[in-house]
Amino acid sequence: MKSIQLYNKTFKLYLPYEDIQMAVDNVAKTINKELKDVDTPIFLGVLTGSFMFLGDLMKRIDIPCDVVFIRVASYEGTSSTGEVKQILGLTKSVKDRTIVIVEDIVDTGTTITELHQILKDAGAKEIKICTLLFKPDNYKGNLKIDYPALEIPSDFIVGYGLDYNQLGRQYKDIYVIDEDTNAKNKPINKI
Numbered sequence: 001m002k003s004i005q006l007y008n009k010t011f012k013l014y015l016p017y018e019d020i021q022m023a024v025d026n027v028a029k030t031i032n033k034e035l036k037d038v039d040t041p042i043f044l045g046v047l048t049g050s051f052m053f054l055g056d057l058m059k060r061i062d063i064p065c066d067v068v069f070i071r072v073a074s075y076e077g078t079s080s081t082g083e084v085k086q087i088l089g090l091t092k093s094v095k096d097r098t099i100v101i102v103e104d105i106v107d108t109g110t111t112i113t114e115l116h117q118i119l120k121d122a123g124a125k126e127i128k129i130c131t132l133l134f135k136p137d138n139y140k141g142n143l144k145i146d147y148p149a150l151e152i153p154s155d156f157i158v159g160y161g162l163d164y165n166q167l168g169r170q171y172k173d174i175y176v177i178d179e180d181t182n183a184k185n186k187p188i189n190k191i
């Protein structure tokens with residue numbers, strides 16, 4: 001599909017599935033290599049956005065590991081609220097374990113910074129950050145993003161797990177908001 005419509009907004013094709021899979025391949029190879037001697041790392045999927053990425057990533061991870069989920073929310077519409085809500089907490093002890101946080105996207109860095117603190121407080125030994133997408137121009141955090149699969153500009157995107165107000169997660173490709181079409185379709189207020 002060249003474009004999709006979610007509510008009143010149009011999104012156009014941005015990253016086709018094949019490009020995403022190539023990026024997942026590469027990041028999985030790096031993780032397999034770097035963590036090969038680590039004792040059973042925990043891959044911590046950040047719900048809901050990371051579910052597709054985590055599924056594709058884990059099929060390529062060949063070291064013994066655990067998979068756990070945590071659920072947080074910080075976005076409303078197309079921008080971050082700056083506040084992270086923990087909706088489903090940690091369901092497994094992370095004490096003295098190496099954790100790989102698996103995110104769909106790191107934008108301002110608020111979520112990842114908060115998660116890092118939660119894991120540190122819970123006694124994690126080492127915390128690595130893996131994300132499918134990274135928006136370096138928006139990033140305000142201090143933590144190193146260890147394993148970014150793809151770097152993108154600050155545009156708002158959907159698909160492959162990512163949503164716009166809960167819609168659009170199921171698409172296998174990634175779409176970017178089409179500002180031109182959306183501007184043209186805006187109702188004009190006549191005075």
Ligand code: IMP
Pocket residue numbers: 049074075080103104105106107108109110111112155156157158162163164
């Ligand atoms: P941060 O806390 O500002 O880094 O934002 C991280 C979270 O906001 C991500 O895990 C996503 O759920 C959401 N998010 C950030 N950018 C986008 C986007 O372009 N599309 C959809 N969700 C996004």
Ligand code: MG
Pocket residue numbers: 046047048049050103104105
């Ligand atoms: Mg997320």
